[in-house]
Structure formats: structure tokens, C-alpha cells
Amino acid sequence: MHLRDPVSEPAPADIEPRRLQIYRDLIYRNIESFIRKGFPVLHTLMGDQHWNVLIRQFIVEHRCESPYFRDIAGEFLSFIEHCPAAVDGQPEFVPELAHYEWVELALDTAGQSIPDNHHDEVTEQSFCQLSPLAWLLRYQYPVHRIRPDFQPTEPPAEPTLLAVYRDRTDRVRFLEINAVTARLIALFDGQGMVVSDAMVSLSMALPDWDRDRLMAFGLPLVCDLVARDILYLPGP
Structure with missing residues (x-):
């Protein structure tokens, strides 16, 4: 003692x-x-x-x-x-900042790896899954921007949504996202989902968007998320 x-x-x-x-x-x-x-x-x-x-x-x-x-x-x-x-x-943001820095360390040292993509092209019928090395995070403060010359005293009106992930080169990265993108990414968590089915689920949150508009928005976004190693294309 x-x-x-x-x-x-x-x-x-x-x-x-x-x-x-x-x-x-x-x-x-x-x-x-x-x-x-x-x-x-x-x-x-x-x-x-x-x-x-x-x-x-x-x-x-x-x-x-x-x-x-x-x-x-x-x-x-x-x-x-x-x-x-x-x-x-x-500062009030200290616990959130500490969590964000810990996430970077936890992902950097995680023993998991991203499964291989079994397809080269993402289509409406592609089955996608969230990488085990990608975390969706929500903070009151913009923790990824805090530094000595930027220390907010009050949280902004909108929360900060981040996808923090380790890619196939083992670099930990972050992507600031909006609420719609966060909802879409979350659909691929767990057992994964076919892209077109994810768009149907997403349409419930965007009732004013028709299918064509939703697919025009969602499919390129899913392609980008796969390219970043936030999502992957598992085999059968």
C-alpha cells in the first residue's frame, strides 16, 4: 500500500x-x-x-x-x-476527450482484422457488414478538433458524430459524419445487410425521398465506406 x-x-x-x-x-x-x-x-x-x-x-x-x-x-x-x-x-469536455483518445488507442492495439472483400464492385444487391474495427461515436463536443487553441466552453447545438476506424494499412482514422450517414452505417452492424434492404430501412427516416433519389445518394456513399474500410463485403 x-x-x-x-x-x-x-x-x-x-x-x-x-x-x-x-x-x-x-x-x-x-x-x-x-x-x-x-x-x-x-x-x-x-x-x-x-x-x-x-x-x-x-x-x-x-x-x-x-x-x-x-x-x-x-x-x-x-x-x-x-x-x-x-x-x-x-473543462466539461474532458471525459469525452479522454474517451476519444482511448478509442484511438483501443483500435490501434485491437487484435482483430478486417475480413477480405469477396467482391470488387458494390451494387444494390451487395451484402455489406460493418468492420469489427469501425466504431460509431456520438459526442456533445467536437472532440476530434480540440487542441490548445480550440477549447469550447459550451457544447454546440448539434452533437458530433464520428466513425473512427482502423483501415487495412493499420492506420486509425476518423470520419465526421451526419445523422443520415450514421443511421446508414448502423444498419450494417451485427449481421450485415443487403444494400437495397438498407435503403428501404433508411427510407423510413427519409419519407420525402423516393427510391431513385435515395439510391443515388446511398450507393455512392456505401462504395466510399467500403473503400475506406468502414464497411466490407463478406463472402457467402
């Missing part, structure tokens, strides 16, 4: 103070360095003083559910989300 909380917990009497200091520094530096690499924007915005206080609070108060070092970033996110007092006084 002393290594976790050296301020409140007494040091063991049978260990040399110099050695204890080495262990304390090593534990803190390793955890802080790993988290900082996963949340670079958050670290920059908070500054070293507030950041180090937050990391120390995380080490002292949070009980990790996973024993694996690779899961520390997720545990840090859980700490921020479930202990709002930890980021008290920070």
Missing part, C-alpha cells in the same frame, strides 16, 4: 529508504508515461501540474479490474468517467 500511496501509508520498516524511493519512482514513471502516450491531447491541455495530481490520484484511488499493463489506459478512462471529482475544475 505504501508504494501506491506513499503520503498516507507508512513505509515498511525493514526496507532501506533509498530502495523504496527507487521503487516509488519506477512505479509512478511507468504508469504516468504509459497513460501520457495514450492521452497526449489531454496531457497537453491539463499541463504537468494538474496532470501529475490526476495520475497520483488515479494510482491511489482506483482499483484496476485487469492485471494487464496494456489495459491501464482503459482503467484510467474508467477512473475519469466514474470519479468526476478527479477532473473537477477542468
Whole structure:
């Protein structure tokens, strides 16, 4: 307990103070360095003083559910989300920014891969499925744009919708989308769907659009989503 909380917990009497200091520094530096690499924007915005206080609070108060070092970033996110007092006084967007940065890390290290496309051309009869490495996200704040010179104090009128995904070159990318595109992408989640069937489902949200107009809008969009590796064309 002393290594976790050296301020409140007494040091063991049978260990040399110099050695204890080495262990304390090593534990803190390793955890802080790993988290900082996963949340670079958050670290920059908070500054070293507030950041180090937050990391120390995380080490002292949070009980990790996973024993694996690779899961520390997720545990840090859980700490921020479930202990709002930890980021008290920070901008309101901090929990969402932390989640967005964690998503990038989670996709970058995910062990899954995108199945091969079994067709070269996307048609109305193509069966499409959402990539296991593509996530649809909704935020109050435009988290993908936040940086030191852009820190909104209030959420905009419309939420930010993003498709964050890892492509076949293993690069994590994001695509800002509108509500209609988000609805269309969501139709291909789970078991997937034939493009024409997806358009029929989408038409319920766009009752003023006839079939031809909907297909003229939707088919090129699906082609683009397949090209980006957000959707793929599974085999039979």
C-alpha cells in the first residue's frame, strides 16, 4: 500500500529508504508515461501540474479490474468517467476527450482484422457488414478538433458524430459524419445487410425521398465506406 500511496501509508520498516524511493519512482514513471502516450491531447491541455495530481490520484484511488499493463489506459478512462471529482475544475469536455483518445488507442492495439472483400464492385444487391474495427461515436463536443487553441466552453447545438476506424494499412482514422450517414452505417452492424434492404430501412427516416433519389445518394456513399474500410463485403 505504501508504494501506491506513499503520503498516507507508512513505509515498511525493514526496507532501506533509498530502495523504496527507487521503487516509488519506477512505479509512478511507468504508469504516468504509459497513460501520457495514450492521452497526449489531454496531457497537453491539463499541463504537468494538474496532470501529475490526476495520475497520483488515479494510482491511489482506483482499483484496476485487469492485471494487464496494456489495459491501464482503459482503467484510467474508467477512473475519469466514474470519479468526476478527479477532473473537477477542468473543462466539461474532458471525459469525452479522454474517451476519444482511448478509442484511438483501443483500435490501434485491437487484435482483430478486417475480413477480405469477396467482391470488387458494390451494387444494390451487395451484402455489406460493418468492420469489427469501425466504431460509431456520438459526442456533445467536437472532440476530434480540440487542441490548445480550440477549447469550447459550451457544447454546440448539434452533437458530433464520428466513425473512427482502423483501415487495412493499420492506420486509425476518423470520419465526421451526419445523422443520415450514421443511421446508414448502423444498419450494417451485427449481421450485415443487403444494400437495397438498407435503403428501404433508411427510407423510413427519409419519407420525402423516393427510391431513385435515395439510391443515388446511398450507393455512392456505401462504395466510399467500403473503400475506406468502414464497411466490407463478406463472402457467402
